[in-house]
Amino acid sequence: MTAAATCEPPFATGLAPHAGTFPGHISPTSAKNYLGCPLRFWFEKIACVRKPVPPALHLGKAVHAALQAFHLARWRGGDDSPEAVAAAFGKAFHELERDEGPVGFDDEADREKARLDGLRMVAAYLDSPECLAGMPRAVEVPLREEIPGLSVPLAGTMDLVASDYTPVDFKSAASRPDPWGAAFDHEIQLVSYQLLIEAATGVTPPSLDLVFLVKTKVPQVIRVQSPPADTHRKRRVTALLETAVLGIAEGRFHPQPSMHCAWCRFKSGCMRWTPAMTLPGTERTLPG
Numbered sequence: 001m002t003a004a005a006t007c008e009p010p011f012a013t014g015l016a017p018h019a020g021t022f023p024g025h026i027s028p029t030s031a032k033n034y035l036g037c038p039l040r041f042w043f044e045k046i047a048c049v050r051k052p053v054p055p056a057l058h059l060g061k062a063v064h065a066a067l068q069a070f071h072l073a074r075w076r077g078g079d080d081s082p083e084a085v086a087a088a089f090g091k092a093f094h095e096l097e098r099d100e101g102p103v104g105f106d107d108e109a110d111r112e113k114a115r116l117d118g119l120r121m122v123a124a125y126l127d128s129p130e131c132l133a134g135m136p137r138a139v140e141v142p143l144r145e146e147i148p149g150l151s152v153p154l155a156g157t158m159d160l161v162a163s164d165y166t167p168v169d170f171k172s173a174a175s176r177p178d179p180w181g182a183a184f185d186h187e188i189q190l191v192s193y194q195l196l197i198e199a200a201t202g203v204t205p206p207s208l209d210l211v212f213l214v215k216t217k218v219p220q221v222i223r224v225q226s227p228p229a230d231t232h233r234k235r236r237v238t239a240l241l242e243t244a245v246l247g248i249a250e251g252r253f254h255p256q257p258s259m260h261c262a263w264c265r266f267k268s269g270c271m272r273w274t275p276a277m278t279l280p281g282t283e284r285t286l287p288g
């Protein structure tokens, strides 16, 4: 990334400014998680309540680490062979379980199935037309930029930035994604990456890409492309980011029941919630 571009604020969100207060910055992942359910965000990111990691999340992180190793090797001229990438997957699978676990596997057979699924997904990416062919512009580079209309800096780390400045984010999925739904679901992340690239380089990426590694019997690799955001989409996403900043800064961490509750790890704590209650076993108070 090169010199920052200067740009005039094209709009104001109209929300209260929170510069200099908690949170010190906002990432698209945090904003999406907060907006999805403020109370679940509180359990995960503020109270840091540890729960067994869902196997799908563990698998996705290990696959992500393997792809990261491959892209970094391409970028730095290291060992990008399938054997090296498979070894990176195995190392991540083991170390993530040790450092962030326990993982909620049913038994050892379930664990081994997940490990083999991950190896197949990584191999499918390396064999696919979506595999990085040339030299990327950046891999896993953290950016933190002031964005017009946002009262704290926007921070994010893109999996991959292609040579033409297209940001690419990799996702693991259990089933084939619907392209429109996938782009809509990840709009905050995709547009945030565009905002970061534009602020850092002055360049508008030609496309905003997601690459899904689908854990079907024969793994599939599917690219979903979204056109660069216009002013309306940027304004909408900036306002969503600012809404999360405002809610976190003001301590609004209420439950937000939805279909996601079915696989939420904090249901029992959620059922005990009342505004300003104390989390059992801790000194922490749940704000309303």
Ligand code: SF4
Pocket (backbone or CB within 6 Å): 037, 038, 039, 040, 255, 256, 257, 258, 260, 261, 264, 265, 266, 267, 270, 271
């Ligand atoms: S059970 Fe639902 S409402 Fe409660 S914390 Fe989890 S996602 Fe939020």
